[in-house]
Amino acid sequence: MTAVPPEIDTPDILVDRDILERNIARMAEAVAAKGLALRPHAKTHKIPEIADLQLAAGAGGLTVATIGEAEVFAERGVADLFIAYPLWVGPREAERLRRLSGTARIAVGTDSAEGALQMGASLGDAAAGIEVLVEIDSGHHRSGVAPGQAVGVARAAAEAGLSVAGVFTFPGHSYAPGMPAEAAAQEQRALAEAAERLAQAGFEVTRVSGGSTPSALLTEPGDTTEVRPGVYVFGDAQQLELGRCAPEEIALTVAATVVSRHEGSEEIPRRIVLDAGSKVLGGDRPAWTTGFGRLLDLPDARITALSEHHATVVVPDGDPLPALGERVRVVPNHVCVAVNLVDDVAVVRGGEVVGRWKVAARGRNR
Amino acid sequence: MTAVPPEIDTPDILVDRDILERNIARMAEAVAAKGLALRPHAKTHKIPEIADLQLAAGAGGLTVATIGEAEVFAERGVADLFIAYPLWVGPREAERLRRLSGTARIAVGTDSAEGALQMGASLGDAAAGIEVLVEIDSGHHRSGVAPGQAVGVARAAAEAGLSVAGVFTFPGHSYAPGMPAEAAAQEQRALAEAAERLAQAGFEVTRVSGGSTPSALLTEPGDTTEVRPGVYVFGDAQQLELGRCAPEEIALTVAATVVSRHEGSEEIPRRIVLDAGSKVLGGDRPAWTTGFGRLLDLPDARITALSEHHATVVVPDGDPLPALGERVRVVPNHVCVAVNLVDDVAVVRGGEVVGRWKVAARGRNR
Numbered sequence: 001m002t003a004v005p006p007e008i009d010t011p012d013i014l015v016d017r018d019i020l021e022r023n024i025a026r027m028a029e030a031v032a033a034k035g036l037a038l039r040p041h042a043k044t045h046k047i048p049e050i051a052d053l054q055l056a057a058g059a060g061g062l063t064v065a066t067i068g069e070a071e072v073f074a075e076r077g078v079a080d081l082f083i084a085y086p087l088w089v090g091p092r093e094a095e096r097l098r099r100l101s102g103t104a105r106i107a108v109g110t111d112s113a114e115g116a117l118q119m120g121a122s123l124g125d126a127a128a129g130i131e132v133l134v135e136i137d138s139g140h141h142r143s144g145v146a147p148g149q150a151v152g153v154a155r156a157a158a159e160a161g162l163s164v165a166g167v168f169t170f171p172g173h174s175y176a177p178g179m180p181a182e183a184a185a186q187e188q189r190a191l192a193e194a195a196e197r198l199a200q201a202g203f204e205v206t207r208v209s210g211g212s213t214p215s216a217l218l219t220e221p222g223d224t225t226e227v228r229p230g231v232y233v234f235g236d237a238q239q240l241e242l243g244r245c246a247p248e249e250i251a252l253t254v255a256a257t258v259v260s261r262h263e264g265s266e267e268i269p270r271r272i273v274l275d276a277g278s279k280v281l282g283g284d285r286p287a288w289t290t291g292f293g294r295l296l297d298l299p300d301a302r303i304t305a306l307s308e309h310h311a312t313v314v315v316p317d318g319d320p321l322p323a324l325g326e327r328v329r330v331v332p333n334h335v336c337v338a339v340n341l342v343d344d345v346a347v348v349r350g351g352e353v354v355g356r357w358k359v360a361a362r363g364r365n366r
Numbered sequence: 367m368t369a370v371p372p373e374i375d376t377p378d379i380l381v382d383r384d385i386l387e388r389n390i391a392r393m394a395e396a397v398a399a400k401g402l403a404l405r406p407h408a409k410t411h412k413i414p415e416i417a418d419l420q421l422a423a424g425a426g427g428l429t430v431a432t433i434g435e436a437e438v439f440a441e442r443g444v445a446d447l448f449i450a451y452p453l454w455v456g457p458r459e460a461e462r463l464r465r466l467s468g469t470a471r472i473a474v475g476t477d478s479a480e481g482a483l484q485m486g487a488s489l490g491d492a493a494a495g496i497e498v499l500v501e502i503d504s505g506h507h508r509s510g511v512a513p514g515q516a517v518g519v520a521r522a523a524a525e526a527g528l529s530v531a532g533v534f535t536f537p538g539h540s541y542a543p544g545m546p547a548e549a550a551a552q553e554q555r556a557l558a559e560a561a562e563r564l565a566q567a568g569f570e571v572t573r574v575s576g577g578s579t580p581s582a583l584l585t586e587p588g589d590t591t592e593v594r595p596g597v598y599v600f601g602d603a604q605q606l607e608l609g610r611c612a613p614e615e616i617a618l619t620v621a622a623t624v625v626s627r628h629e630g631s632e633e634i635p636r637r638i639v640l641d642a643g644s645k646v647l648g649g650d651r652p653a654w655t656t657g658f659g660r661l662l663d664l665p666d667a668r669i670t671a672l673s674e675h676h677a678t679v680v681v682p683d684g685d686p687l688p689a690l691g692e693r694v695r696v697v698p699n700h701v702c703v704a705v706n707l708v709d710d711v712a713v714v715r716g717g718e719v720v721g722r723w724k725v726a727a728r729g730r731n732r
């Protein structure tokens with residue numbers, strides 16, 4: 001991608017189709033070479049056209065985070081969906097899962113006997129048509145049980161009439177410098193132990209699912225059967241800073257205009273202000289990141305503050321201070337939350353806008 | 367507001383109409399008692415029905431952040447709008463401003479001679495119909511010029527054919543513990559100096575505009591003519607922690623369900639996980655806040671981590687650990703970004719859902 005195309009009003013989200021397709025192909029090939037199945041997490045893009053590209057490149061199905069996201073992709077014709085989340089299923093959620101399982105293979109997560117029993121009771125006769133994967137805590141300490149507790153949860157799920165298929169984990173602690181390799185190793189140990197215990201308890205374990213974008217390519221086959229990376233389709237500033245993607249692999253940028261410009265003084269920093277704030281970039285800023293995102297063409301500049309409609313960019317003395325009205329491309333810290341802030345994105349190829357894609361699953365939080 | 371009404375699926379945003387109306391009345395009365403005009407910032411709520419309530423309570427007009435937000439509220443019939451932002455106006459933005467000025471009194475911000483000249487050139491004959499306020503940096507060091515530079519910007523605006531009406535500032539540095547009073551004082555000194563210099567240079571200064579929610583009630587009339595608080599309609603966890611609102615003044619909460627529950631151990635915290643993550647709460651977490659939001663009914667619990675669809679809530683040993691499936695109400699850190707994540711909100715009165723309001727200006731980033 002070169003400059004911001006002239007027909008774009010800022011702020012807007014640009015997706016470079018050539019880079020996107022390369023990212024999709026590269027992950028598909030690398031995962032296939034390991035003999036693993038690829039089940040990309042669609043919460044990153046929420047865009048049916050991108051799901052089509054992932055499936056065409058060899059993904060066997062998709063991962064989603066909510067029933068609402070599953071409904072959007074099932075409507076697109078995706079036949080195999082995993083809601084990788086410990087759902088609490090009441091009567092209304094059960095009715096939606098029942099409808100979904102009429103058109104697609106549906107798996108869901110659970111991490112408690114109570115949750116599994118509640119789900120089974122709400123689903124009634126439809127329970128047998130839903131596969132369940134027990135969520136394992138591999139070190140992130142969010143949801144999930146220790147590997148030693150997996151059998152108890154699986155037994156409750158079976159008792160509730162659900163089809164126990166295996167285990168999954170999300171190694172969220174891989175999102176920190178120096179952590180991807182260690183987190184990937186912990187992930188595989190935890191999954192292997194949980195899968196083994198389930199098998200010893202008599203369960204037929206067909207799915208052992210792991211892998212974030214930082215750890216996916218570090219996963220060795222062994223017990224793991226599939227990985228669920230999401231961010232790899234676009235890349236973002238977090239992945240750049242973790243060394244998990246290169247600047248030329250960034251497929252999504254936010255087009256922004258310089259609206260304020262200040263040479264600065266001893267007390268006040270030399271800076272520009274862009275019209276892209278947290279309402280288009282997202283506000284995520286883990287402590288280990290160096291700012292709220294990056295400028296693609298000014299790698300040493302840092303977004304030091306973000307308001308809803310302002311990004312304050314401090315530019316080092318050695319770099320030129322962009323002019324008022326200049327249009328720049330910003331790499332968000334966390335691309336999943338940026339995409340979720342817009343109704344559609346501009347698709348760009350060779351610097352030209354070739355169309356717009358609707359973010360069809362935007363805001364499908366439930 | 368009491369429990370989450372049974373017809374609500376989680377996560378969802380609930381607005382308590384009685385508390386909302388009290389907040390609107392209280393700010394209107396307090397600002398009127400000081401002899402100031404109230405121009406609430408509508409980027410907080412983005413909801414036409416709430417704008418109607420603010421105007422009915424005595425607000426003379428609204429503040430917005432973008433041309434797109436102005437379009438939504440002009441369509442609702444709001445006759446006086448201030449786009450408090452240093453707009454960079456090209457031909458397409460000029461056409462939209464021209465149309466807006468046909469139905470409402472429109473003011474915009476500027477903080478550079480270049481920006482003012484560009485705006486005037488793009489607007490052509492329509493420039494005289496647009497009022498301009500020069501943005502002043504009162505200590506936040508985002509956009510805005512020092513008071514001593516205001517005359518240069520105002521002269522460029524006048525030369526470009528725009529109607530110079532006064533000055534404005536946003537004391538964003540009021541959002542930190544112990545800062546509201548100091549920021550309010552700096553704000554008033556900066557506005558007074560800039561207004562005085564403009565008057566000395568021969569400009570008729572009719573609008574001197576300041577005031578965030580933390581500083582609005584600390585503003586003394588003097589030179590300032592109007593204040594632009596936004597968050598006061600709902601309150602949020604930031605305002606709670608700054609001591610600028612009380613728990614019973616919180617009008618907006620996110621209804622969430624406990625989906626995962628862990629008694630913890632010596633190494634792993636005692637916690638619950640809620641189905642409300644950064645895609646409904648927003649990811650804002652300034653360094654001075656104690657977490658990513660608060661639980662209204664568990665004031666000592668803290669949201670220590672936020673993923674897109676998970677809030678990890680650490681609960682102190684002395685407090686009961688909420689049960690799986692229990693529904694709780696979360697106070698977001700920064701309410702403006704939470705509202706911008708949903709298509710509509712549930713309106714609740716006396717614990718009953720009485721309707722839904724569309725977030726009509728959601729995502730209007732440009």
